[in-house]
Amino acid sequence: MYRYDEFDQTLVDERVAQFRDQTQRFLAGQLDEEEFKTLRLRNGLYLQRFAPMLRVSIPYGLLASRQLRMLAHIARRYDKGYGHFTTRQNIQYNWPKLEEVPDILADLASVEMHAIQTSGNCIRNITSDHLAGVARDELVDPRPYCELTRQWATFHPEFNWLPRKFKIAFSSSTRDRAATQVHDIGVHIVRNEAGELGYSIYVGGGLGRMPMIGHRIREFLPELDLISYLEAVLRIYNRLGRRDNIHRARVKVLVKATGPEKFAQMVEAEWNALKDSNLRLQPQDIEDIKSRFELPQYDEAAAEEAGYAKQLAVDSRFASWARRNLAPHRVSGYSIVFVSLKANGIAPGDVTAEQMDAVAELADRYSAGEIRATHDQNLVLADVADRDVYAVWQRLSELGLATPNIGLLTDLICCPGLDFCSLANASSISVAQDIFDRFDDLDYQHDIGEIKMKMSGCMNGCGHHTVGHIGILGVDKKGEEWYQITLGGSAEDDASLGDRTGPSVSRADIAGAVQKIVEVYLEQRSDAEESFLATYRRVGMPPFKARLYDSAETPAEALA
C-alpha cells in the first residue's frame, strides 16, 4: 500500500477546500450551472437520473482495510448503504446529496483517498493489474510506476482541459489483465535485450462508439523517461485532438487520422525537446516512491503447512469454489482469493456497507490488510496463507461473496444502465439478472468454462461490450430496449474487437439468444479444453448466426 507523505496529504486537503468553495458558490448562485458542471465532474460528481452520482478514485485498484471501512461508512452515512465497483477499479455511490459531497471528500481525505479527476476531460484514474505484486508472470511490480504517473497527472496544470477524457493503464506481466490495448495509453513494463527496464507504449486504443485496439508507438522507452514521454503524448493530443465533435475527440481518432507512424513522429519530436528537461526522473525518485509502499511480510513456514487439501477432499462446495475463485500466488504457501461480487439477485459490482466492513476485517486478519478492486468488478484478497483459505471461504460464504463463478458466464461485467445512468438507452442490470437465472446451474457453467461476457446500456460502452467474448449492447428503438450482440472480442494480449452477429434482439429474447450462442459453442468446440474464444476464432460467425436468426422467435422487424 502506498502511504501519502505530507505533500500528497496537503494537496488532497487543499482539493477538499477548493471543492467546498465551488459547491458553496454554486449553491449561492455565484457559479453558473455549466461552469460548476465541469468543475464538479473533475471531482467525479455527476447529476444523474435520480440523484447525484459520486465516483471515488481507487488508484490502480488498491485499498487498505481502513479505506474500505471508510467506503462502507460513506455508503451508510451519505448513501443508501451500498456502493458499486466499476470497470476502472473505482467505486461509485448513486445517492449522495450535492451539499454533502464536500464532507464526503473530507472523510475520504482522512484516509488518503479522493475523487480527483474521476470524470471530466482530463487524465483519469491510473489502472493496472489487480494481481500486481503477487502474480507469477510479473516482470516487476507496476504499482510504483502507476503511483508516479498518478502524481504527475494529479492537477496537471496543462492537461486539465483536454478534448476528451484520457485513460492510462499499466501492465507488467505476460498476460495483460489490465486491458491496456483499449486505453488511450497502454504502458507495458518490459526489459530490452540489454536487460534494462523500460516501457513499450501503446496509444489510441479505446471502447465506446468507435472501438479501437491501440498502436504501439514506441517499442522501448528507458525507465527514467516515462514522465517526459507521457507529457509529450498529452501535449500533442491537447494541441491537435478534435474539439468540434465530442464523439471524435478521443486520442484514438487523432491517431487514426494522422496514422500511428506520423503520430509517433510528432510525439518523438516533442519528446526530444522535453526529455533532458527537469521532467526526466532521477533513479532516487522511483526509489522514493517504492519505499513508500508497505509490502506484505510473507511467512516462509507457510509453504510447509498443511494448506486446504484436506477440506477440498471432504467439502464439495468449497472444492467447487476453490477451483474457480483461487489463483496461484508467486510465494508458495499463499493463495490469491477472488471475492465474487456477482451473485444472483445483485447488480454486478454492488456491495453493501456490511460486506465492505466484513471484507476489511478478513483483509486485516488474513491478507496483509489490503484489498484490490478488479476491472471485472470483483474484489481480491491477494495474500491469504493456504492454511487460512478455508476459513476465508466460510466467512465469504456467509456474506454471499463466494459465488464460485470467477471467469465464468455469470461473472459478467455490466454498467449501471437505465436503472441509474442518464446516458443509457437500455437496462443492463435486469438483463444480467435474466442471464443469471438461466445459467444458475453452476455445473453447467463450469462445463461451459471460461467466457467473458460484457454488457453496456449504451454506445459509450462503460461495460466494455466490444471486448467481451460475448458482448451485449443496449440500444433504443422507438422507445423500446433492444440489444446488439457481438462475439469474439478480447481485452487481453490477443486484443480484438467483437463482430456483430446481425440485427439486434428484443429484451424478451436476449437471455435466450445468449443460451443459443452457448449451445452452438458446446456443439462446435473440439473438446472441453477449447475455449469459447478459441472456438469462435476457428469456426467463425456462420454457425452462431444461423442459430440466432434461423428461428420463428425472431421478430420480423429485426430482420428488416
Next chain:
Amino acid sequence: MSSLILADGQLASDDWTVLDDEAAWPESGRVVVSLARWREVGKAPAGLEVAVSIPNTENVDEFATELLDRPMLLLEIPKFADGRAYSQARVLRDRYRYTGQIRAAGEVHVDQIHFMRRCGFDAFVLPESQSADAARRKLDEFSLSYQHAAVPLTTVWERRRAARAPG
C-alpha cells in the same frame, strides 16, 4: 466591464487597445494586433508598442522566435473548457524563454487562473461574470505542485529530493 488582474492578484489598468486588421496604425500608444498582421509587418512602427494576439489553434513552434521581443502576447481562450492555450503558454515560457507578459483573454474563469499561472500566464482579463476578489483568492489555491511547469511552485519532487539530500 472586464477587469485585468496580474499574477500577484493586483488589479491593473489596461492601457492596451486591440487593433482591427483593417484599422490604420495610430500615432502612438500600445496596440494588440493579430498574429497574421504581425507576421506581415514583422516590426513595430516607430513610436508604438505592439503586442500580438495568438489564436489557440496555432502551433507556436512555427513562429515563437519572431515574437520574443514583444512586450506582451495575448493568448485567446474562446471557451473556458478549451485547454489549447495552456500548452501554448508553456512552450513559450519553457522552450523559447519568452519573458514578456502572457495574457489570457476570453472565457477566463477564476477557477482556472491558478493553473494558467503555473503554465506561464501572468495577466488575466476577467470577463464581467468573474469576480476579481475571487480571482485573488484562487491564485494561491494550491500551495504545492507535482509538476514542473513554467512557473513552478517548488515541486513536490524537488522537496523530496531536498529532504533526502545529505546534510
